[in-house]
Amino acid sequence: MKKDVQAERAVNELEVKKRGQLSYIWFRFRKNKLAMLGLILLAVMALICITAPLYLSYEDDVVTQHVMEKFTKPFSAGHILGTDHYGRDMFARIVYGGRISLTMGFAIVALSLLIGGTIGAIAGYYGGVVDNILMRIMDVLLALPQILMAMAIVAVLGTDIKNLLIAMTIANIPKFARIVRSAILQIQGQEYIEAAKACGTKDPRIILRHILPNAIGPIVVQATLQIAQSIISLAALSFIGLGVQSPQPEWGTMLSEGKQDMMLYPFVVIEPGLAIMLAVLSFNLMGDGLRDALDPKLKN
Numbered sequence: 652m653k654k655d656v657q658a659e660r661a662v663n664e665l666e667v668k669k670r671g672q673l674s675y676i677w678f679r680f681r682k683n684k685l686a687m688l689g690l691i692l693l694a695v696m697a698l699i700c701i702t703a704p705l706y707l708s709y710e711d712d713v714v715t716q717h718v719m720e721k722f723t724k725p726f727s728a729g730h731i732l733g734t735d736h737y738g739r740d741m742f743a744r745i746v747y748g749g750r751i752s753l754t755m756g757f758a759i760v761a762l763s764l765l766i767g768g769t770i771g772a773i774a775g776y777y778g779g780v781v782d783n784i785l786m787r788i789m790d791v792l793l794a795l796p797q798i799l800m801a802m803a804i805v806a807v808l809g810t811d812i813k814n815l816l817i818a819m820t821i822a823n824i825p826k827f828a829r830i831v832r833s834a835i836l837q838i839q840g841q842e843y844i845e846a847a848k849a850c851g852t853k854d855p856r857i858i859l860r861h862i863l864p865n866a867i868g869p870i871v872v873q874a875t876l877q878i879a880q881s882i883i884s885l886a887a888l889s890f891i892g893l894g895v896q897s898p899q900p901e902w903g904t905m906l907s908e909g910k911q912d913m914m915l916y917p918f919v920v921i922e923p924g925l926a927i928m929l930a931v932l933s934f935n936l937m938g939d940g941l942r943d944a945l946d947p948k949l950k951n
Contacts (some may be wrong), residue, residue: 679944685941693933698865701748712743722916732922734771735905736912739917745926748900751812752930754922755885756878758816763823764874770824771831772858776839786832796885797822807894815894830873834866841865868945872938879934886927902927 680686705712717738723731725741732741774785792800804818838844839862847857861871882902888894891902897904902923909919 657834662695663808676944677680680940681944683940685936686943689933689936689940692929693937694829695911696767696930696933697753700753702745703743703746703750707743707746708739709743709747709859710732712740713747713900715739722912722919725922726919733918735919741905741922744900744905745902745923748902748905748923749926749930751899751901752882752885752927754929755812755816755819756881759819759881759885760874760878762816762820763877764827764870766820767824767827768863768870771828771833772835772863774828775832775835776854776858776862782832785828792821792825793829797826797880798887801884801888802891802893805888810896812895812899815888819884820916823877823881826877827870827873828845829859830870831863831866834869835862838865868942872942872945875934875941879938880933882927882930897944 652859708785717734720730720734720738721736723730723734723738725731727733730740730742732745734740735744770785770789775780780921795803800813800822801818804821805814808814810815835858844857846859852861885894886903888899889901890907892907895901897908906920906924909916909923912919
């Protein structure tokens with residue numbers, strides 16, 4: 652019976668392979684239950700955050716203070732997650748804070764991947780002096796802890812979302828440069844790359860059309876995991892006052908505002924803390940699932 656099930660799975664996998672690479676990756680990803688849990692969790696959180704203006708008022712629920720209703724307990728009438736020390740609705744602030752955290756996480760990784768990937772692609776493809784110069788610069792940046800570099804840049808530029816995005820992007824560039832360079836070095840000597848060069852194909856086209864698509868696996872996995880790390884770093888900077896500033900809602904800012912009242916009203920820190928945990932967990936589960944799906948040597 653067990654052999655029949657394995658044979659049926661093998662046949663299904665072969666059929667999916669014939670449909671194309673993306674179908675095969677999705678087929679392997681779906682077999683990972685934890686990865687699908689992460690995807691569903693992220694989709695639910697994203698849907699709640701995207702549709703927030705349809706059922707929540709930013710001015711009334713998030714920004715306006717209702718001091719007479721401060722520290723309303725969770726599951727009270729009109730406040731499913733209670734209110735903070737200013738009487739602002741915790742659910743609304745967590746949802747709108749998620750809009751900032753998730754958007755910033757994606758934006759930071761997208762910009763870091765674009766800039767760092769370009770640097771890594773140039774260094775890995777051309778090698779020699781170009782590689783040495785670019786990678787030594789990346790080594791200098793990597794010598795500084797990511798969070799400390801971001802803190803230093805924000806301290807110089809000022810504390811607003813634009814400067815925070817710049818700081819976090821710069822701090823993440825070296826990591827993606829290293830990953831892309833490593834992936835290109837593994838593929839560059841393949842016969843189809845040499846054939847493309849022999850045909851007179853220009854270098855940018857070789858990198859974009861032939862090298863990067865075949866090195867996309869580790870890059871996508873790292874990008875997914877780095878979004879989770881960016882959300883944590885963003886919350887940490889906001890917690891110490893170098894990130895998103897109140898009254899704008901952000902999970903780290905909410906933790907900072909609630910820490911003085913956490914002994915009497917623990918929900919004011921537990922709820923944004925759980926939001927951070929669930930967001931990071933979803934990306935980590937997806938990252939592990941993508942790693943398994945993109946690596947044919949790993950069998951589910």
